[in-house]
Amino acid sequence: MKWSAVCESRSASGHPTRFAGVCIRERALISLSFGGAIGLMFLMLGCALPIYNQYWPLFVLFFYILSPIPYCIARRLVDDTDAMSNACKELAIFLTTGIVVSAFGLPIVFARAHLIEWGACALVLTGNTVIFATILGFFLVFGSNDDFSWQQW
Amino acid sequence: MAGFLDNFRWPECECIDWSERRNAVASVVAGVLFFTGWWIMIDAAVVYPKPEQLNHAFHTCGVFSTLAFFMINAVSNAQVRGDSYESGCLGRTGARVWLFIGFMLMFGSLIASMWILFGAYVTQNLQASYRAASTDGSPLPSHKLLQGPRSWPPGPASCLPSPQLAARKKESLSLRSHQTALAS
Numbered sequence: 001m002k003w004s005a006v007c008e009s010r011s012a013s014g015h016p017t018r019f020a021g022v023c024i025r026e027r028a029l030i031s032l033s034f035g036g037a038i039g040l041m042f043l044m045l046g047c048a049l050p051i052y053n054q055y056w057p058l059f060v061l062f063f064y065i066l067s068p069i070p071y072c073i074a075r076r077l078v079d080d081t082d083a084m085s086n087a088c089k090e091l092a093i094f095l096t097t098g099i100v101v102s103a104f105g106l107p108i109v110f111a112r113a114h115l116i117e118w119g120a121c122a123l124v125l126t127g128n129t130v131i132f133a134t135i136l137g138f139f140l141v142f143g144s145n146d147d148f149s150w151q152q153w
Numbered sequence: 154m155a156g157f158l159d160n161f162r163w164p165e166c167e168c169i170d171w172s173e174r175r176n177a178v179a180s181v182v183a184g185v186l187f188f189t190g191w192w193i194m195i196d197a198a199v200v201y202p203k204p205e206q207l208n209h210a211f212h213t214c215g216v217f218s219t220l221a222f223f224m225i226n227a228v229s230n231a232q233v234r235g236d237s238y239e240s241g242c243l244g245r246t247g248a249r250v251w252l253f254i255g256f257m258l259m260f261g262s263l264i265a266s267m268w269i270l271f272g273a274y275v276t277q278n279l280q281a282s283y284r285a286a287s288t289d290g291s292p293l294p295s296h297k298l299l300q301g302p303r304s305w306p307p308g309p310a311s312c313l314p315s316p317q318l319a320a321r322k323k324e325s326l327s328l329r330s331h332q333t334a335l336a337s
């Protein structure tokens with residue numbers, strides 16, 4: 001696969017396609033993947049360090065997987081021209097915010113119930129922040145196409 | 154004095170166009186508040202698991218608030234005015250009745266939660282200290298003051314008007330101080 005050919009074909013939309021000789025999208029993909037790895041590292045540190053050794057915080061993975069789903073469904077389901085599309089998108093944003101808040105609330109409730117230590121809770125919350133920033137970055141960089149198709153991957 | 158804020162304007166912020174994003178920002182704020190509320194209830198239920206500390210019936214306020222939230226958001230302004238080209242399954246009057254019921258549930262659960270706060274927690278602490286102080290001269294253990302509601306619904310003793318309560322408290326305190334003076 002030639003990266004340069006993929007880059008040039010996208011310049012028609014008006015977005016800059018190259019930065020320091022490498023496509024912005026590929027650079028963004030690499031840095032977002034790095035961010036995701038760092039976030040998961042924090043989560044695993046919060047579980048697997050010998051002083052903590054409690055694997056309860058892994059339940060937030062459920063919220064990580066669930067968080068892009070409402071927005072993706074809303075974008076697939078409705079067009080942009082309809083009046084109902086705004087209501088659907090806003091419901092999706094509401095549910096996504098709820099999932100994010102739940103992912104922050106769950107470690108705090110675990111720590112209050114003395115299932116995990118507060119130090120582990122802090123590590124998991126840091127991992128949460130990084131992962132959700134990564135997911136948001138994915139949507140900002142890769143999501144704002146007019147035709148959202150899977151072929152760009 | 155009457156219109157001294159008439160010429161007040163918010164400082165202009167030209168950097169972001171808020172009119173396009175108003176709905177998205179409102180959705181985010183609503184999501185944060187709603188789910189924070191539910192997680193606070195979950196946290197309270199986890200930290201105070203016994204029914205004497207947190208009666209499980211208190212969760213109905215949250216459930217009814219959630220139900221009312223979805224009922225109210227299901228109806229758009231256009232349906233209530235009768236403007237929209239599709240009248241929905243209930244029509245204009247039905248939409249108004251639905252909205253009315255939704256608001257009643259919401260305000261009812263808000264009032265119920267205030268009632269629970271004051272009836273089951275704030276006044277029960279005062280009643281607990283009164284009951285413990287009025288037994289014959291026994292010392293008042295400090296942990297009893299920190300207990301949650303002893304019983305719900307509150308019994309007839311909580312209906313005492315406050316001057317009588319204050320008078321009885323004074324009486325029992327003076328009795329106890331007299332006893333400690335005798336003992337020393």
